[in-house]
Amino acid sequence: MSTPRPTFRPDSARLDAARRTQDLAALRGGQAHVDLVVIGAGVTGAGVALDAATRGLDVLIVDAHDIAFGTSRWSSKLAHGGLRYLATGNVGIARRSALERGILMGTTAPHLTHAVTQVVPVQDRYTRGQKTAPRVGFIAGDALRIAARTPSTTLPPSRTISRHRVAELCPAVDTSDLRFGYVNHDGQLIDDARLVTALVRTAAGYGARVVTHCRAVEAHGRTVVLQDGLDADSSPVTVTAGAVVNATGVWAGHLDPQVTVRPSRGTHLVIDAAAVGNPTGALTVPVPGHSSRFCFILPEQLGRCYVGITDEDLGTETIPDVPDVPDSDVQWILDVVNQALAVDLTTDDVLGAFAGLRPLVQFNDRGEGGPSSTADLSREHVILTGEGEDANLITVTGGKLTEYRLMAEQTVDLVAEKLRATGSAPGPCLTTSIPLVGAPGAPGVEEVRSSDLAGLPDSMIARFGHEAPAVLRTCPVDRPLEPVAPGIDTVRAEFAWHVTHEGALTVEDLIDRRSRIGLVDADRETCLATAQEILDTVR
Incomplete structure (x- = not known):
């Protein structure tokens, strides 16, 4: 049977504390089987979740910390065309990077x-x-x-x-x-963490469930055991899946012993x-x-x-x-x-x-007594399937931010093969033509005219694209256009939107990832009180 293609639902792209609570409650209440569990909400995991959700799969993406907590917020914020790889003779990476850069800038996220x-x-x-x-x-x-x-x-x-x-x-x-x-x-x-946030929210709009601050403490076979990181006294949640993707980046070896x-x-x-x-x-x-x-x-x-x-x-x-x-x-x-x-x-x-x-990836022994196969420690990505009872555990790691979409497509192609063996029929990859939330032409986003952007700070438009008018219009706190601190070009409405629509649950989520104010300690200190005030008010 062919898996039906989903439609984008704007309300589903709204991530907040209540949504997280509902999704966890549903998993505890008997809805604990999905087509795919994605572990890791960095750029690779977010790309996998979006690709799979747009193919009609029932997707759960979890992260032990927050969206873009790890490597995905520490990049140079560049969508490289691959020049440095030409210099070392790696034409393949250079060509792929140029292709993916064009998709990112032209279709996926021209606003970012x-x-x-x-x-x-x-x-x-x-x-x-x-x-x-x-x-x-x-x-x-x-x-x-x-x-x-x-x-x-x-x-x-x-x-x-x-x-x-x-x-x-x-x-x-x-x-x-x-x-x-x-x-x-x-x-x-404009920022790497903002790209990842847009990817996760777009995946949610196509039906993916998103649970941050929730650690995958076990992943064996088709079973994942989750522990709520915001409630240490809660019992673990066991989720079964048609397939599991380990997209934990530099921590991939913690779940998959094949790779270091x-x-x-x-x-x-x-x-x-x-x-x-x-x-x-x-x-x-x-x-x-x-x-x-x-x-x-x-x-x-x-x-x-x-x-x-x-x-x-x-x-x-x-x-x-x-x-x-x-x-x-x-x-x-x-x-x-x-x-x-x-x-x-x-x-x-x-x-x-x-x-x-x-x-940078190297392989460990595969099979008793077998020779070790060591990958060239390059920027090439690797996609590995588990063995035996872990045959449906797929690890994707390595690579570079610019190629996240391609890595996701190749990973979900492998997921689709495994699911077809069980009678499911996921569709083809669609992500070369899907704009993210905030981009011109994004599904479910009202048409924005230049007059709608008049009076909004340029910095807000740069960070939110066509969602900028909604950031102000839906703001539930007072003084929405007041800076969160003197000399900082982030306004109170932005902090509120991070909480009401982008899944920010803690002050650290607000200051260190949704905005990048926290990269400078002095700026971080000036914004702490406002961040806590808005977080408390909105919740």
Whole structure:
């Protein structure tokens, strides 16, 4: 029997505490069988949930913490076209990245993405290779963009620019030996955690159940045991499923002994954009001794710049929920970017720092006495099926944020194969043509005219797209357009919407993930009282 295609229901895309309570109660009350349980609400798990729900499957997605709690909120906030992979000869990843970037920017989330101008200054201090390699790479990137059919109106072609234009885009650059510059355009997210939140809510609109702060303490065979993280005294909930997807990223080995994830730590610094002249371009600085590795100063929301990135082996002994940033990472990044600057950034300029753990994968023994198969520790993703009684446990990990949709499609294709063996008939993948909530043309979203956006803060429109008018219109707290703290371009209505529609259950959910205010400790402190007030009022 063919599985019926679902319709999008706007009310179902509204996630709040009451919805979570209802979903948990339904699971306890006898509705504890679903087609698919997805463990992990990062970008990969969220993509899997959306793909499966739009194929007509009954989906439950759970996370021990919150939407985008782990690696998915610690990225560079870029939708890369794969240039660095061309430099290492990995044409496959580069081509896939360019294709997926085009889908993300053109259909899935055009409201959360935009072109960022990457600027490489050509200065006498660099080697010949460092001066020429970026231009060659940018030309290859143009070819990837054209092959992916991404229009130049979305991502303009690369070009050479004058030293004057370099200084306009990146005012802090050292012009003493600056000759000219190269520019390229890549995709940039307003925020990675906002993308994941939109994915989860869109999946919910198509019928997926979403339960955060709920840990999967066991996953064997077709059975998952869940423990409510907000009620330590509650009894576990046992859910059976046609298939289970382990999308826990760097923690995948905790549920699947086939694989060991060896995390690589990527550290970013947070600085005041004014410290580097409020750049509008992303300054790209070669790492000494490398021809294809760079550090970036990226203009971001909230008047900040993110500066990074490191690539340090963390090992496999202990994988923390929130990685620490060592002083050595901070100094290394500053030393690299200061090469190209007229100003000298110091640790006093660092307002905050964060580190994400890239899941680089190696395989463990499969079968008694069998040889070990070790994957090249690259950015390739892997999808593994369990063995024996765990044959319906599917692990997806590795890869990169830009390819989340493809990873999800391939994973759900495998889920569909297993479900067809039981008589179910999931449909084909539809996610190349489905806009997320807030995007132009998204299902269930009322038509928004320019007049509807008049008077709304630009920052709110950037973060919520076509849902911005509803953020204000449905706000249940007073002074909706008042900033949550002086000097912060987030308003009270946004905090309220995070609680009423985006599943924020704690102050940390509000400040550290739905908004990114918490990346700077001082800003975080100024917003705590308002966050608690709005959370209490709305609940």
